[in-house]
Ligand SMILES: Nc1ncnc2c1ncn2[C@@H]1O[C@H](COP(=O)(O)OP(=O)(O)O)[C@@H](O)[C@H]1O
């Protein structure tokens with residue numbers, strides 16, 4: 071055994087120190103000089119712990135630096151290359167890490183770190199034990215396993231009891247794992263709510279999920295459209311009701327899943343549509359503000375000609391100019407209504423509009439009674455106008471039902487509303503008037519919060535970010551998007567490189583539900599969902615089945 075190999079082996083035996091703090095600053099990060107380890111073995115996003123005489127510091131690596139280029143270029147690698155490299159390694163060929171200070175444990179107190187560890191503090195890769203002292207334990211009551219922190223196998227607890235108190239956001243470009251994470255959070259919220267009812271320590275939490283691509287109501291798919299896993303409603307058919315905008319989905323859900331999910335066709339009763347439901351689409355339909363205002367004053371007259379103003383507008387071109395003039399419409403109004411009618415032509419002959427059925431009322435009733443609701447769009451998910459219309463319409467009616475109430479006075483449940491493509495409802499142009507924007511602003515105190523899912527967060531009004539208390543940030547390459555999703559962090563500049571380095575299924579997570587920010591590889595959905603289901607059956611199935619049977623009997 072050569073002296074060098076013996077020396078390396080003796081270092082690695084019982085000695086897990088990988089380097090020492092050699093400098094840096096709070097605002098730019100801590101510099102760690104590596105020893106006993108090749109920098110290739112450390113990745114951006116790794117957790118690191120520095121130990122000084124006073125205590126321990128939790129840090130996240132945000133840069134890996136090979137900082138001896140001058141020495142390296144002077145080596146003549148054609149002569150005894152390996153020998154030369156070994157001789158120089160650790161002495162002249164140095165490598166450093168730049169780390170974000172996250173938390174510190176000093177004198178038995180753990181807090182966020184507002185300083186940097188002392189010179190020559192010993193650094194180790196994060197282990198399960200140390201991670202647990204900083205992030206705490208999973209109890210499957212309030213806190214649930216979110217995922218692992220590299221390089222350890224430690225599973226970080228997400229405090230769902232805290233998360234549901236305020237709006238949260240899942241961001242990242244397409245394919246990063248937002249929908250999978252959304253389903254996972256929904257499953258945890260369900261379990262948390264059941265636990266909180268059992269323990270009597272919180273009001274129940276009910277979920278309303280706008281499921282654009284039928285991933286919550288039916289199944290999750292891989293990017294190549296293969297089936298990944300059943301969606302949350304299929305995992306807990308006893309707890310969810312799926313309203314299908316696409317009637318073919320009702321059959322598909324019932325055929326595919328035999329556990330008894332209640333699937334129901336979603337119908338909008340035309341006379342419940344208000345002018346504001348159309349106005350909410352004005353950006354998409356390129357309607358001017360004046361045009362929108364006129365509509366309100368024209369409503370009665372339109373009601374007269376079409377039996378219902380919405381029908382009248384959709385079918386406006388069925389009326390001749392003369393007929394309309396006789397009914398008191400002037401030429402200018404006729405022209406702009408014809409233009410609006412053309413823009414609304416997507417809605418013509420859609421089966422979701424009905425003369426008599428009002429499933430929205432039933433949906434609101436379900437929510438009020440603690441039933442979790444998924445609104446799945448099926449093949450209509452790509453019809454932007456219809457998706458926006460339905461999300462706005464349900465939200466508007468929900469808001470109307472809750473505006474006068476508060477927790478304790480008439481509000482029995484908290485409601486979490488999941489919405490994909492949230493910027494469509496929360497961009498600066500519509501945030502102040504869209505029902506979801508109003509809900510975000512007014513109804514938190516009445517127990518309604520949003521689970522915002524979005525690929526382009528920079529299009530969301532900046533005021534909305536002030537209402538988001540927990541951020542799940544997946545890979546995003548557009549700088550504007552990285553800027554807004556990290557803006558609520560201290561040391562924003564240090565965290566940004568972490569976002570660019572995220573892989574699929576990895577998220578930078580921070581906010582009230584997690585003790586400290588962390589880069590997390592989200593738990594594998596397949597296996598965790600099985601575990602969640604087991605946990606659910608073990609604890610709640612007995613009670614639930616009674617309820618379930620009762621409800622079935624009632625509905626027959
Ligand atoms: N937690 C996870 N468990 C298992 N697979 C995952 C997980 N997160 C992401 N994936 C994989 O990544 C793919 C994309 O995830 P998805 O949630 O559909 O992305 P997004 O909604 O951001 O476009 C999934 O189809 C799956 O293959």
Ligand SMILES: [Mg+2]
Nearest residue numbers: 245248249250
């Ligand atoms: Mg998705």
